Amino acid sequence: MNIEPKPVHRRADLQRLLSPSSVAIVGASPTPNSFGERALRHLEGFAGRIHLVNAKYPRIGDRDCHPSLKALPEVPDCVLITVGRESVEAVVRECAALGVGGAVIFASGYAETGKPERAAQQETLGRIARDSGLRLIGPNCIGLINYLQQMCLSFNPPQVLRATTAHRIGLVSQSGALAFSLAQAAERGVCFSHVLSAGNSCDVDVADQVAFLAEEPECKAIACVFEGLADPIRLLEAARRATANGKPVVVFKLATGESGAAAAMSHTGSLAGSTATYRAAFEHAGVVWVDDVDALIDTTVFMAKAGTPGNGGLVVVATSGGAGVMAADKADLHGVALPQPSDATRAVLEQHIPDFGSSRNPCDLTAQVIANGQSLEACADALMAEPAFDVLLLPHVIAYDFATPRIRIAGQVARRHGKIACNVWVSEFMGGPGMLETETDPNVALFRSMDHCMAAIAAWKRRATYLALAAPGARSPVAQADRSSVTRELDGCTGTTVTEGPAKRMLAAYGIPMVQDALVQSAAEAVAAAGRCGYPVVLKVESVDIPHKTDAGVVRLNLRDAAAVETAFAHILQAAQRVQPSPRIAGVLVQPMAQPGLEILVGARRDPMFGPLVVVGLGGVMVELVKDTQLALAPVNHAQALHMLGQLRTRQALDGFRGLPPVDRDKLADAIVRISHFVHDQAEHVAELDVNPLICNADGVLAVDALIGLSPAAH
Structure with missing residues (x-):
């Protein structure tokens, strides 16, 4: 039975859950470090209305505590369910009956245990959600943070809440621990709009959360971490919504081993493994794929700040020759162009760069930049004025206070020319002077790895190419009558394989140039067929049981006369008969030898x-x-x-x-x-x-x- 795929939620579907005006905590508690106590403590900055629910307590601190959800003075937008698994279903049913907008379920012990009865409990929660319109996150969920509302719905504490900026990013993760781990980038200056985790996703999953952020005005790019999805097409649909709203999506996928890919009989099947398929599908939809979780946040922030690329390349302006060489090596590895400055720009550079530096790209200003405070801005400005350059890279070699103003200069130059600057943090002093200044500058993107920087620039360019190439609803070049004819022929096929002869006929109906062939049953017929098509010829056994004919030794090439055809006919039949188990042989194909190519x-x-x-x-x-x-x-x-x-x-x-x-x-x-x-x-x-x-x-x-x-x- 075909089951219709679940539609991806719109922002309006999740508004009350993810941007609530009121929150109720079911299982609120005064017990220190209990989930209910921690959840309330982490909502201290939330400006909305907070309600506490627990029949054990009339008050918790200076707040009233109610015996049930129906006893609240209003129907809350969002309910935080902090009770144990045994009590969750009753709370969810009460939420559904009251018309609550959504709920977040902390409790674990569901499908992740592998026990059928626990999976059934999770499915019951999902069914309640589907039938009622109640939106559920979890179970087995760490929660979420809405930085725009200073709201942390989690037993985990929120990270630092940065002031609103023009380059906020959203983060979505199946794994809650990874979500909050990555969210600690806020401590070094990364600005988030939301951090959303999905847990077991009995209802709302990462695709729905990406779709929500796709329509969030304050979110400029979306980072997504996931292991696998029952229907990844839904995530592609969410990513397309983000693209339509001008927001890049950057993905890191866990579980990229190929052991889960099914064995296939064709070369194609063995080449299109699970990770290759995911990556190709996502990149062609305009999604940026990163191979390393350490690159996810840096790349997403870059995408949020960089805008749309032009046709130019990268220019490196370094105060260290070694850092410039590192940049050039990684640029070559990732196919990032390093054009050379024009003669006019070279003349400007040579006014500021000593003769032991370099005015070529990568440009080495040398340590003399300390003595010549104007050299960096003058050189960077001349280079960024050139259409040949889209990106300025300034490696941050040593994290000293005196080097920090260079970041501001790079940002000012990039903003002046409507381009982007990158600061690759070469220093081992993580979090040292200049890191916060880089993250909070809207025109400078921070990378903690030269490799990740070049990979991101290359992906930025590829994404623009893929989006430009995309043509929704590609029109078939094949007439409907020909398509229908092939469908009817396939309807009549039996077994698991269509052999070469009929396969070539079907493909020829689609206008694919196919070599002509003849199926014969004897050496005499083979000689006659060879005479008709012209020497030299090729002979192949036709058998549904021998898909790879060369491996089985049942192909003979470049046969130039009748004697060679007769000999080859006998030899390939003998080779076919040695294949085990004994194959079914339909005959021998004779076709002209193709010209070399x-x-x-x-x-x-x-x-x-x-x-x-x-x-x-x-x-x-x-x-x-x-x-x-x-x-x-x-x-x-x-x-x-x-x-x-x-x-x-x-x-x-x-x-x-x-x-x-x-x-x-x-x-x-x-x-x-x-x-x-x-x-x-x-x-x-x-x-x-x-x-x-x-x-x-x-x-x-x-x-x-x-x-x-x-x-x-x-x-």
């Missing part, structure tokens, strides 16, 4: 969470060894296909290699587009697909092999 793999698969995907990379027998591939949600448009080719590590091979002519990228991109539409249109039937290799040469592109894996559910 670059071999490209274009594959596709239907991911159980993200749906149809397309994979592109160097093809042939080395594909799984090289693993140089690009992955995207299907279907893709022509510009996206070209971009995938341009992102391959071995992309230079497309421009001609070892005497091969350059690849016609437009024709190759067209084939990629058509294959992506094939798997998208036929997703109900097709589990995975390989077109490997696709031969690319001066004549265009030609697919010489294909394999389709069928979905068991469809047959």
Whole structure:
């Protein structure tokens, strides 16, 4: 039975829960360090109305305490449930009956225990929420902080509450401990709008919380930490809402090992592992992916401050030659451009930089900047005036008070030119002079790692590219009649595999150039077929039980006469009969030998969470060894296909290699587009697909092999 995906909540759905005017604490207590006591203590700065509920106490401190929620003078917007698991369901039912806006559940011991009866208790809470419209966070949740209201709904204490700034970020995390750990960045000057944790997510999850922040005017960028989601498409939808509101989303995913990826029969299946799929799906939706949790907050703050990138590169202005070399090394690693200053700008630089420094990029002002107080601003201003530069990097090498004013200068120059400056904290004096000044400057982003800085700049540029390439509702280049014809043929297929012959016919119906072939049953038929298609030819066994023919030794290439065809026919049948268990053999395919060219793999698969995907990379027998591939949600448009080719590590091979002519990228991109539409249109039937290799040469592109894996559910 198909279950409709749960829609992502709108801001209005969560307003009373996450931005309440009134809060009730069920389980309020005067006992020191109890959850109820700590929760009340952490609400000291909240300007809204606070109600206490516990039948044991008529008063707690100077506040009245009520025996139940229905005894309160009003229906609260949000209820903080601090009682034990055994009492939670009754409180949730009371919340639902009264029309409470939402509740946060601290109690643990639900589905995370792995016990079926505890999972059932959690499901009951979720069902109450769905049936009543009550929004629930948790159970097993540490709570949340709304910095805009100075409200901490948690047994954990809040971090320092910074004054409102123009570059606040929101933080969402499945793990509450990680949420509050990362929130301690506020101690060094990072400004948050909200810190939201989701716990077991019986109702509200990280996708809903990201969607809430997407519509929060005071939040400029969103950091998100999660392990896994039952329906990650919902998080993509939330991220798209953020993008529509001009807010970048930066994601760090836990549990990135590939052990959970299902084994697949095709090259495509083995190349599109779970982490690769997540990353490709999110990046193509404009989400910034970080590989290290230490980079999450720095990168998100950078995205909040940086705005939209231009077409320029990075300029490094350092007072240390070593720091400049570090920057150049990491820029090369991440593909960040380091253009050179124009002659006019070089002339300005040389007025201020001693001859033992450098006016090239990276620019080394040397320690003489101490004696020449005007040199940094003059050089930085001249460089930032150039369209060639989008970002100014000023490594903070030694955290001394006398170096702190340089950060203010960098920020002023960046603001003057509508650009962004970065301060990479090279010093081991964490939290030393200059860190707070950097974090609170709206035009300077702090990074505690040169590697993270360059990765963020590269991701910033990639994000802009992905968003520019995106074309919602990509139109199929294939006529409806052809799509329907292939669907009918797939309807009639049995088993788990479509062999090469019929697979190539189906793909040809989508306009993908396919080599012609003939299926024969004898050596004499093979010789006749070879004569019709012209020598040299290729012979292959056709068998649903031998998906990888080269590995099984059932392919013979470059056969130039009838005698060679006869011999090859006998040899490949003998090789096929050695395969165990004994394969079913439909015959032997005869096809003309393709002209030499670059071999490209274009594959596709239907991911159980993200749906149809397309994979592109160097093809042939080395594909799984090289693993140089690009992955995207299907279907893709022509510009996206070209971009995938341009992102391959071995992309230079497309421009001609070892005497091969350059690849016609437009024709190759067209084939990629058509294959992506094939798997998208036929997703109900097709589990995975390989077109490997696709031969690319001066004549265009030609697919010489294909394999389709069928979905068991469809047959």
